[in-house]
Amino acid sequence: DGGITQSPKYLFRKxxxxxxxxxxxxxNHDAMYWYRQDPGQGLRLIYYSQIxxxxxxxxxxxxxxxxxxxxxxxxLTVTSAQKNPTAFYLCASSVVGGAGATDxxxxxxxxxxxxx
Amino acid sequence: xQSVAQPxxxxxxxxxxxxxxxxxxxxxxxxxxxxxxxxxxxxxQFLLKYITGDNLVKxxxxxxxxxxxxQTSFHLKKPSALVSDSALYFCAVRDMLMYSGGGADGLTxxxxxxxxxQP
Numbered sequence: 761d762g763g764i765t766q767s768p769k770y771l772f773r774k775x776x777x778x779x780x781x782x783x784x785x786x787x788n789h790d791a792m793y794w795y796r797q798d799p800g801q802g803l804r805l806i807y808y809s810q811i812x813x814x815x816x817x818x819x820x821x822x823x824x825x826x827x828x829x830x831x832x833x834x835x836l837t838v839t840s841a842q843k844n845p846t847a848f849y850l851c852a853s854s855v856v857g858g859a860g861a862t863d864x865x866x867x868x869x870x871x872x873x874x875x876x
Numbered sequence: 877x878q879s880v881a882q883p884x885x886x887x888x889x890x891x892x893x894x895x896x897x898x899x900x901x902x903x904x905x906x907x908x909x910x911x912x913x914x915x916x917x918x919x920x921q922f923l924l925k926y927i928t929g930d931n932l933v934k935x936x937x938x939x940x941x942x943x944x945x946x947q948t949s950f951h952l953k954k955p956s957a958l959v960s961d962s963a964l965y966f967c968a969v970r971d972m973l974m975y976s977g978g979g980a981d982g983l984t985x986x987x988x989x990x991x992x993x994q995p
Contacts, residue, residue, distance in 0.1 A: 805982035867919035
């Protein structure tokens with residue numbers, strides 16, 4: 761987990777509210793990622809960013825938004841449009857190699873979001 | 877499309893015995909393969925990866941994995957299990973063919989295998 765911080769560790773949201781999850785890294789990595797983890801389903805990619813001010817949708821981007829204003833930070837907003845947001849959210853980062861290929865992803869400790 | 881299968885939801889091994897956690901993959905090009913471990917309510921920790929070269933890859937905490945191209949497998953192994961190895965293990969793949977042209981990024985993960993080491 762070293763080098764990547766996520767906050768808060770636990771987050772509770774009422775239905776209809778937007779919430780923002782924080783992810784910061786001090787590894788000087790160019791690429792950052794957000795994954796969602798549900799029991800028995802592994803990890804699914806929400807959004808990723810390979811460079812500041814640019815990001816791409818992953819497999820399950822609907823109901824989520826991100827920004828990448830700084831290299832170190834990649835916050836994720838869970839909007840009210842996300843119908844089933846209760847999950848464990850993991851942020852990761854990696855270096856970027858040649859031809860856009862990326863290296864090993866390193867993960868933060870995660871944020872557990874619960875909708876009340 | 878790329879995919880990963882971990883056929884066992886749970887593997888039970890007695891402490892001191894060898895362990896194997898199975899992983900098979902499907903890609904169009906050449907695979908980058910990874911193993912991660914997750915302890916309860918924690919993030920994923922990187923164990924090892926296969927990029928190219930020797931089919932037997934050694935990683936952290938005494939784990940190793942064998943890449944088998946003909947069987948499209950990348951099983952995780954350890955010669956002697958410890959109780960502290962009990963955790964959730966994920967196999968992941970990246971298809972290098974997808975990224976040479978700047979296409980979509982991110983790893984595709986298996987659903988995970990719970991490894992339980994019994995004292």
